[in-house]
Amino acid sequence: MAESTPNQRRMHRTAFVCLGVAVGMIGLAYASVPLYDLFCRVTGFDGTPIVRDSNASEVLERSISVRFDSNVAPGLSWSFSPEKPEVTVKLGETTTVYYKVTNTGDKPATGIATYNVQPDLAGTYFSKLECFCFTEQTLQPGETLESAVVFYVDPRLAQDSDVKDLSSITLSYTYFPSKAGKPVAEATSSTTPIAQ
Incomplete structure (x- = not known):
């Protein structure tokens, strides 16, 4: 060789x-x-809230408004809304807000919620302790589910020159049709049934 x-x-x-x-x-x-x-x-990049296990923050006297936005993607016959459209919280204060979702269709449907925070730079300071997002939910026709989001706005926001003067933050959720624990990327129109 x-x-x-x-x-x-x-x-x-x-x-x-x-x-x-x-x-x-x-x-x-x-x-x-x-x-x-x-x-x-x-x-917290791109408006993604930070997920925390607990809140050890000091509560400041400074307040900020948190608005809640709820959406349902086409192809899912659900109604979805927060209990309150807006709350005013102190920086560092743990707050619980409830959302209600109802299957308004005539067939069982499965959905999954995704979220973001606006403005994007506030995502670093919006800390979630409990959330229903990324958890697949199956609702029977007419069934209603109440879910909580527990959060706080990190007091460090007041020290960041980019967002220290921010007066409000918007937390936006969107429910998408879901299959195998993932949002269906190409949702069909609301008149076309989703395969379960």
Whole structure:
């Protein structure tokens, strides 16, 4: 068996490196969505509220209004609304707000809620302690479900020059038709039944 020349060894090494880079790029492409989601949840980037286990914040005298927006994507015959459209809270104060969702259709339907905070920069300071988001819900025709969101606005907001003068934050939820625990990306029109 003939020994490989230095040129052949370099070609083999280059081929293996190129193959490794291609496999790595494909892996990153598949991992990018969950990694981005994790990044947003940890940092509050892009209006994503931070999820916390508890509130150890000092409550300040400074207040801020929190507005609640509720939406239902096409293809899901649900009505969805907060108990109050807006509350005024002190920075650091733990607050609970309830949402009510009702299946107004004539068939069982499954949905999942996603959320964001506006303005985007406030996401870093909006901390959720409990939430119904990303939990798949199946409602029978006419069934109503009441769910809570427990949150606080981190007092550090008052020290951030980009948002310290902010007077209100909007927490927006949207229910999407769901399949296998994920929102259905291409929701059909509300007259077309969703496959369960």
